[in-house]
Amino acid sequence: MQQAQARVAVIGAGPSGLYAAAALLASGAPVSVEVLDRLPAPYGLVRYGVAPDHVKMKSVIRVLQKPFDPADVEFLGGVRVGDGGIPLDELRKYFSAIVYATGSTVDRALGIPGEELAGSIGSGAFVSWYCGHPDRTELRPVLDHPGVAVVGAGNVALDVARVLAKTADEMAATDVPGPVLDVLRDSAVTDIHVLVRRGPEHVKFTPAELRQIGELGNADVVVHDDGLLAQGVEESEDKRQKQNIDMLTEWAGVAPTGKPRRIHLRFLRSPVRVLGAEGRVSGLVVERNAVGEDGRLRGTGEEETLDVGLVVRAIGYAAEPVPGLPFDERSGTVPNVAGRVMRDGEQVPGAYVTGWIKRGPSGVIGTNKADATETVACLLEDLPGLPAPEHPEPDALRAALAAHGIRPVDWTAWLRLDAEEIRRGGLRGAERVKVAEMAEMLDHAHGVPAS
Numbered sequence: 001m002q003q004a005q006a007r008v009a010v011i012g013a014g015p016s017g018l019y020a021a022a023a024l025l026a027s028g029a030p031v032s033v034e035v036l037d038r039l040p041a042p043y044g045l046v047r048y049g050v051a052p053d054h055v056k057m058k059s060v061i062r063v064l065q066k067p068f069d070p071a072d073v074e075f076l077g078g079v080r081v082g083d084g085g086i087p088l089d090e091l092r093k094y095f096s097a098i099v100y101a102t103g104s105t106v107d108r109a110l111g112i113p114g115e116e117l118a119g120s121i122g123s124g125a126f127v128s129w130y131c132g133h134p135d136r137t138e139l140r141p142v143l144d145h146p147g148v149a150v151v152g153a154g155n156v157a158l159d160v161a162r163v164l165a166k167t168a169d170e171m172a173a174t175d176v177p178g179p180v181l182d183v184l185r186d187s188a189v190t191d192i193h194v195l196v197r198r199g200p201e202h203v204k205f206t207p208a209e210l211r212q213i214g215e216l217g218n219a220d221v222v223v224h225d226d227g228l229l230a231q232g233v234e235e236s237e238d239k240r241q242k243q244n245i246d247m248l249t250e251w252a253g254v255a256p257t258g259k260p261r262r263i264h265l266r267f268l269r270s271p272v273r274v275l276g277a278e279g280r281v282s283g284l285v286v287e288r289n290a291v292g293e294d295g296r297l298r299g300t301g302e303e304e305t306l307d308v309g310l311v312v313r314a315i316g317y318a319a320e321p322v323p324g325l326p327f328d329e330r331s332g333t334v335p336n337v338a339g340r341v342m343r344d345g346e347q348v349p350g351a352y353v354t355g356w357i358k359r360g361p362s363g364v365i366g367t368n369k370a371d372a373t374e375t376v377a378c379l380l381e382d383l384p385g386l387p388a389p390e391h392p393e394p395d396a397l398r399a400a401l402a403a404h405g406i407r408p409v410d411w412t413a414w415l416r417l418d419a420e421e422i423r424r425g426g427l428r429g430a431e432r433v434k435v436a437e438m439a440e441m442l443d444h445a446h447g448v449p450a451s
């Protein structure tokens with residue numbers, strides 16, 4: 001006897017959700033798959049996180065879009081699950097299983113005085129703004145001061161520093177929206193201070209990303225390491241760390257060449273107070289750290305003030321709880337075993353997670369493939385025992401969405417918006433220029449002619 005088709009929803013069209021959809025499809029199991037995203041555009045952080053000048057990286061989109069091209073998988077963009085969208089309890093009535101792939105892009109706080117001042121921004125917000133995320137079009141950071149501090153020693157800190165260091169002409173060749181380019185064109189920034197709380201051997205940069213800041217035409221890299229690198233840093237077995245140390249040691253021995261901008265890498269420095277004047281950032285007090293014999297970091301009490309008008313925290317992310325699912329505040333993830341959602345040690349029937357909401361905010365795009373494969377394997381194993389949906393008929397979900405005032409952006413509609421962005425790109429000599437305003441995105445998607 002042929003097994004009835006199970007209906008699976010994937011919530012989140014970022015890499016983890018799309019790898020999960022592809023894995024479900026490739027399994028040949030009797031499942032139909034729908035991918036829901038709160039935004040009218042797919043691809044999650046590939047579109048709204050990966051730096052605009054990382055054009056090659058974005059080509060992963062060609063792989064991620066495959067399940068939609070032959071219309072094997074349905075895309076329902078502009079559908080938020082939870083508050084302000086369709087409640088999870090209601091959504092469950094239409095599916096046998098739901099895979100949550102909602103990511104984690106809430107900015108973590110430093111917890112220091114002055115952090116709330118205008119001009120003190122999390123990287124989530126800052127990156128979303130320059131990537132044209134519809135939630136952040138209003139951010140428009142003020143770049144009228146020569147100094148900027150970027151806190152953190154991960155790849156996101158490098159992305160932010162590089163975008164601020166490049167010329168507006170270099171950024172015009174990317175997909176940044178017009179209003180973002182205008183702000184970058186007017187930028188008075190000359191000195192970008194990257195604050196690394198530990199030593200050169202502890203950075204989380206990947207060598208390829210670190211190398212890029214050394215190759216900038218518009219900016220010198222200046223290493224402030226208090227002579228640590230010249231003394232010789234402990235040899236690492238880790239190949240990536242060794243490459244980083246070699247690069248940093250070489251740069252530490254070279255004087256700036258007089259390029260218009262500088263990226264300062266300041267090691268063993270932690271921000272302790274954001275200074276303000278007239279309600280906005282006017283400086284940042286940093287404390288020098290030392291690593292104790294036990295390997296632990298401690299402040300020395302020695303302080304210095306950086307003259308900056310903007311502070312961007314790139315210290316990692318947290319996730320928003322998914323209403324209706326258990327949540328571990330400490331790790332910022334939904335408790336799970338290999339992707340099966342667990343509540344009080346029991347599996348929640350039909351609920352699965354993948355990507356950053358499953359394992360926390362780390363890992364590159366490719367990491368999400370193996371992660372999604374693991375989750376999908378669990379789902380397929382559970383398939384025979386999954387609960388049957390209350391409303392299996394295909395049109396019932398659309399009717400429910402309409403009742404909530406939601407008109408989904410399907411794949412054809414997204415392709416209309418995509419075409420408009422490519423058209424705008426052609427006018428600027430870029431592959432695409434993003435449409436960032438939500439109303440405009442929806443108009444283009446639904447084919448509303450411009451008035």
Ligand SMILES: Cc1cc2nc3c(=O)[nH]c(=O)nc-3n(C[C@H](O)[C@H](O)[C@H](O)COP(=O)(O)OP(=O)(O)OC[C@H]3O[C@@H](n4cnc5c(N)ncnc54)[C@H](O)[C@@H]3O)c2cc1C
Pocket residue numbers: 011012013014015016017036037038039042043044045046048049050051054057079080081082101102103104105127156159354355356357362363364365366367368
């Ligand atoms: C700034 C930044 C730059 C990065 N650059 C790179 C890079 O250059 N190369 C690289 O390999 N990796 C990069 N990464 C890492 C990579 O982007 C992540 O590993 C990956 O995006 C995580 O995938 P995800 O699907 O779990 O989450 P996400 O990509 O965040 O996708 C989550 C999706 O869920 C949707 N969603 C959220 N809540 C809801 C809801 N309630 N209802 C419906 N939909 C919802 C969101 O709109 C989003 O589309 C970067 C990360 C960041 C933060």
Ligand SMILES: NC(=O)c1ccc[n+]([C@@H]2O[C@H](COP(=O)([O-])OP(=O)(O)OC[C@H]3O[C@@H](n4cnc5c(N)ncnc54)[C@H](OP(=O)(O)O)[C@@H]3O)[C@@H](O)[C@H]2O)c1
Pocket residue numbers: 110151152153154155156157159197198202203204206209270271314315316317361362363364
């Ligand atoms: N091009 C790419 O491939 C690319 C680009 C962007 C992002 N990504 C990936 O996306 C993931 C997230 O990147 P990320 O940069 O957000 O995170 P990350 O790699 O975890 O780096 C976070 C950094 O913040 C520092 N930090 C944390 N709390 C701090 C505090 N209170 N004060 C000062 N510093 C603090 C950490 O220092 P400690 O180490 O001391 O804790 C660490 O250096 C990573 O896996 C990254 O590789 C990849």
